[in-house]
Amino acid sequence: MYGYLIRRFLTVLLLMWVMTVIIFGLASISGGGVDRLFPVNAVTPFDIVRHKGINETDTSPAQQYFTWLKNVFWGNFGNIASFRGDTVFDSVSEKLIPMFNASLLLVGTALLFLVILGFLLGTFAAVKPDHIATKIINFFCMVNTSIPDFAIAIILMMVFAVRLRLLPSSGMSDPLLYESNFWQHFLDRLRHLILPAITLSFTYVASFTEHVRKTISGILQQDYIRTARAKGLSGRIVLSKHALRNGLVPCLAAVFEC
Amino acid sequence: MPVVLYRVYLYRIYENIGSLSWILAGMGACLLGVSIPLQLKYARRKKDNNLLKNGLISAAAVPAAEPHSWFRLNFNLRLPGKNQVASFFSRLMKPSIIIGLLVIWALVLGSFYPVFLGFQKAEDMPLQIGNMLKAPSWQYPFGTDGYGRNYLLVILLLGRQTLGIAFGVSLISTILGTAIGVLCGFLQGVFDRVVSGILDLVSSIPSYFFIFLIIGLTGSSTSMIMVLSIFGVAELCRVVRAQVLAIRNFLFVEAAEAMGNSAVQIIVRHLLPNLLSLVWGQSMILVGRTMLLLCSLGYLNILSFPTWGSLVAESVKSSQYLSSWWTSIFPIAMIFVAVSAVYSVGKGVLRSFDPFAR
Numbered sequence: 118m119y120g121y122l123i124r125r126f127l128t129v130l131l132l133m134w135v136m137t138v139i140i141f142g143l144a145s146i147s148g149g150g151v152d153r154l155f156p157v158n159a160v161t162p163f164d165i166v167r168h169k170g171i172n173e174t175d176t177s178p179a180q181q182y183f184t185w186l187k188n189v190f191w192g193n194f195g196n197i198a199s200f201r202g203d204t205v206f207d208s209v210s211e212k213l214i215p216m217f218n219a220s221l222l223l224v225g226t227a228l229l230f231l232v233i234l235g236f237l238l239g240t241f242a243a244v245k246p247d248h249i250a251t252k253i254i255n256f257f258c259m260v261n262t263s264i265p266d267f268a269i270a271i272i273l274m275m276v277f278a279v280r281l282r283l284l285p286s287s288g289m290s291d292p293l294l295y296e297s298n299f300w301q302h303f304l305d306r307l308r309h310l311i312l313p314a315i316t317l318s319f320t321y322v323a324s325f326t327e328h329v330r331k332t333i334s335g336i337l338q339q340d341y342i343r344t345a346r347a348k349g350l351s352g353r354i355v356l357s358k359h360a361l362r363n364g365l366v367p368c369l370a371a372v373f374e375c
Numbered sequence: 376m377p378v379v380l381y382r383v384y385l386y387r388i389y390e391n392i393g394s395l396s397w398i399l400a401g402m403g404a405c406l407l408g409v410s411i412p413l414q415l416k417y418a419r420r421k422k423d424n425n426l427l428k429n430g431l432i433s434a435a436a437v438p439a440a441e442p443h444s445w446f447r448l449n450f451n452l453r454l455p456g457k458n459q460v461a462s463f464f465s466r467l468m469k470p471s472i473i474i475g476l477l478v479i480w481a482l483v484l485g486s487f488y489p490v491f492l493g494f495q496k497a498e499d500m501p502l503q504i505g506n507m508l509k510a511p512s513w514q515y516p517f518g519t520d521g522y523g524r525n526y527l528l529v530i531l532l533l534g535r536q537t538l539g540i541a542f543g544v545s546l547i548s549t550i551l552g553t554a555i556g557v558l559c560g561f562l563q564g565v566f567d568r569v570v571s572g573i574l575d576l577v578s579s580i581p582s583y584f585f586i587f588l589i590i591g592l593t594g595s596s597t598s599m600i601m602v603l604s605i606f607g608v609a610e611l612c613r614v615v616r617a618q619v620l621a622i623r624n625f626l627f628v629e630a631a632e633a634m635g636n637s638a639v640q641i642i643v644r645h646l647l648p649n650l651l652s653l654v655w656g657q658s659m660i661l662v663g664r665t666m667l668l669l670c671s672l673g674y675l676n677i678l679s680f681p682t683w684g685s686l687v688a689e690s691v692k693s694s695q696y697l698s699s700w701w702t703s704i705f706p707i708a709m710i711f712v713a714v715s716a717v718y719s720v721g722k723g724v725l726r727s728f729d730p731f732a733r
Contacts, residue, residue, distance in 0.1 A: 143592075259718070260711070263718055271707070
């Protein structure tokens with residue numbers, strides 16, 4: 118067990134190292150440095166070096182790579198250059214944090230929605246395969262897998278934001294709600310969160326539902342389920358205590374895949 | 376200049392390969408449908424005649440030869456152990472598969488319809504400012520776009536690129552993936568470990584990231600198509616390899632080995648026929664996924680050729696979707712129809728030959 122864990126950990130480390138090499142290589146190939154983008158007289162050699170996020174003494178690519186790796190390890194992702202009369206640098210890390218918070222909120226909400234909906238639909242489809250609602254669920258999954266994700270976003274926006282004018286089509290909060298209490302802000306955030314979260318979770322809800330359905334219906338055919346039924350347990354207890362608990366681990370693995 | 380010509384040439388091939396592959400596949404299916412029952416029939420008759428000549432069976436056991444029956448198709452052959460062909464076709468007679476195939480045929484034929492009107496590209500269609508953004512009517516079933524063009528024709532025209540490239544990618548990755556997968560599963564050993572290690576590495580790369588990168592570095596869609604094919608090869612190879620490993624353990628393969636058949640004979644006569652439905656189903660699903668990917672990339676406007684996704688992008692970018700719903704809904708509907716038709720064929724084929732598929 119521990120050997121397996123250690124091996125997996127080392128594999129992940131190796132993979133991450135390979136990724137850093139690839140990313141650094143691509144970044145250095147791709148060009149687009151400040152010397153190309155901005156007027157020549159506004160760019161000093163120091164600016165070029167600073168934009169690349171390396172020391173002036175680094176000459177060889179290997180040295181540059183190690184400097185870059187050290188900076189990344191300490192949370193310094195380099196600088197964004199912008200031209201405002203002169204070349205100005207802003208730290209990427211400082212810009213990244215609010216974006217990261219927003220993404221985390223969005224992805225977390227979408228994941229919650231996805232897990233709840235997927236588990237409910239998948240379990241229902243597994244328990245009652247001939248019910249008419251299961252056929253509706255299957256149809257929904259079919260539709261969901263064959264529509265690209267941007268199309269779902271556009272359709273939702275057209276219906277809820279443009280036609281019905283219920284929800285905002287963009288942004289994270291209403292700028293007009295400047296002076297208001299906590300709950301108004303909270304509801305405003307929630308209103309802005311609904312459409313993107315639904316869109317994000319809809320791209321994966323079909324595959325997750327399918328996965329849950331396969332897992333649960335596989336478990337329901339096992340011998341211990343028949344034994345539990347034969348003991349005289351009710352269908353609900355068999356489902357919740359025997360089937361769902363055993364199905365939880367493979368389904369959670371699928372959540373991380375999403 | 377030669378490089379550019381070569382790229383254009385390759386791109387044209389990729390564009391046409393889908394339609395060509397369909398025509399070839401249809402012709403191949405017809406030939407297969409005609410030739411296999413006949414071959415089985417005449418092989419049986421030849422064997423019977425030989426046995427008769429050697430005096431091993433009585434003449435009463437041999438059915439009388441039918442004169443000039445080459446044009447007559449008889450699928451109800453009662454040949455012991457060899458009626459797989461008839462059952463193969465009868466299993467495919469499912470509504471989902473037939474409707475899906477019909478829809479795909481209709482889309483493929485429809486995508487050539489504007490060509491008969493003289494429009495090779497969407498830019499060939501005349502600009503009619505007076506017709507701008509007309510709502511769907513009998514004259515313009517899908518309405519008109521911002522340039523006053525018939526939107527139905529535009530969508531059908533772009534279908535040629537989307538469908539053609541998706542089918543081309545799928546064809547290439549099916550052929551390569553099946554070949555590599557069969558070799559991996561059959562040979563095993565070092566070859567298998569090296570090749571499947573490489574393909575595992577390929578399939579663990581996030582596809583969007585890699586495609587952006589390739590387009591950013593090389594700037595051509597041809598190399599992007601190559602990358603798509605490589606991803607498809609990795610996927611097909613994984614599936615085929617698993618199936619070959621499962622089939623290898625059956626007794627009939629061992630019997631064939633014991634009878635002294637060579638590896639090529641075993642692969643061609645025993646492995647490939649058992650892989651046919653799996654490969655077909657998987658390749659159709661791959662077509663659907665490639666189509667979705669192409670439309671997403673077209674939506675992001677990073678391809679050098681237009682797809683249905685780029686129509687949606689145009690409608691969103693110019694805010695036409697706020698006032699004229701048809702500019703974005705009809706391309707989306709077309710993507711949905713095409714992809715779900717392909718998926719229903721693929722899943723139907725997979726399901727009709729795998730009794731354990733739920």
